[in-house]
Amino acid sequence: MTQIRYRTADVDGFTIFYREAGDPEKPALLLLHGFPSSGHMFRDLIPLLADRFHLVAPDLPGFGLSEFKPRDAFTYSFDALAQVIGRFTEVIALETYALYVFDYGAPTGFRVALAHPERVTAIVSQNGNAYEEGLSKGWNPIQRYWRDRSDANRQALRELLTPASIRWQYEHGVPDTSLVSPDGSALDAWYIQRPGVDEIQLDLFGDYASNVALYPAFQAYFREHRPKLLAIWGRNDPFFLPAGAEAFRRDLPDAQVRFLDTGHFALETHAATIAEAIARFLQS
Numbered sequence: 001m002t003q004i005r006y007r008t009a010d011v012d013g014f015t016i017f018y019r020e021a022g023d024p025e026k027p028a029l030l031l032l033h034g035f036p037s038s039g040h041m042f043r044d045l046i047p048l049l050a051d052r053f054h055l056v057a058p059d060l061p062g063f064g065l066s067e068f069k070p071r072d073a074f075t076y077s078f079d080a081l082a083q084v085i086g087r088f089t090e091v092i093a094l095e096t097y098a099l100y101v102f103d104y105g106a107p108t109g110f111r112v113a114l115a116h117p118e119r120v121t122a123i124v125s126q127n128g129n130a131y132e133e134g135l136s137k138g139w140n141p142i143q144r145y146w147r148d149r150s151d152a153n154r155q156a157l158r159e160l161l162t163p164a165s166i167r168w169q170y171e172h173g174v175p176d177t178s179l180v181s182p183d184g185s186a187l188d189a190w191y192i193q194r195p196g197v198d199e200i201q202l203d204l205f206g207d208y209a210s211n212v213a214l215y216p217a218f219q220a221y222f223r224e225h226r227p228k229l230l231a232i233w234g235r236n237d238p239f240f241l242p243a244g245a246e247a248f249r250r251d252l253p254d255a256q257v258r259f260l261d262t263g264h265f266a267l268e269t270h271a272a273t274i275a276e277a278i279a280r281f282l283q284s
């Protein structure tokens with residue numbers, strides 16, 4: 001049975017919780033989760049790959065079991081998340097690694113890659129977007145807040161933080177929802193409901209506009225550095241459309257693109273399929 005270690009790292013005074021498995025001498029895979037989750041989302045994937053890779057799954061600042069500092073002591077932006085994760089890889093001596101990026105993990109990971117392209121050996125994007133055509137109408141309420149930072153528009157986004165909304169994100173687009181464990185969404189909802197976390201999440205909703213503004217820079221990185229890339233997406237994702245996966249081929253003609261008949265949290269139903277695809281991709 002695979003042993004997963006649960007650790008913390010002091011990243012310049014910021015305590016980052018992470019899961020780690022596999023032989024550190026083997027190729028590394030850095031797993032970056034999204035909203036509203038944590039490294040817990042990789043609980044099924046890690047044991048399937050730990051015999052071949054060194055896997056590291058940190059909780060982003062403000063998420064999961066990583067420290068969440070008060071908003072007056074830390075600016076919750078995607079630039080800040082990427083800076084912490086970039087330093088995290090240095091603190092734990094992760095010199096080179098492939099990236100697995102999902103949802104918020106994509107703009108975080110792509111920023112890390114922009115800062116140190118020499119460290120990134122390959123990219124697996126599981127519903128991790130870098131193209132405007134990948135954004136669905138599900139983003140409309142958040143885009144409204146980008147355009148008008150009124151308190152009314154900010155408060156309207158609280159609906160996305162409710163347990164019912166989080167569960168909906170897990171189940172939408174899944175043909176057989178009995179395959180989706182209730183544990184992941186329940187844990188996410190518990191983390192989100194801690195005092196102060198709601199305002200952090202609303203700040204990040206507002207800052208997501210900075211990710212869209214960086215899409216041209218991410219795309220230029222793809223063209224210049226030509227990372228190996230596998231886009232493996234739940235095709236029924238209510239937030240990130242299949243067109244976003246297909247668009248990678250515009251800048252990386254050799255990118256592998258694969259769709260699964262599931263929703264946003266594809267690992268909940270297709271962990272074994274995704275693990276097999278990653279192993280073939282990274283070992284080819």
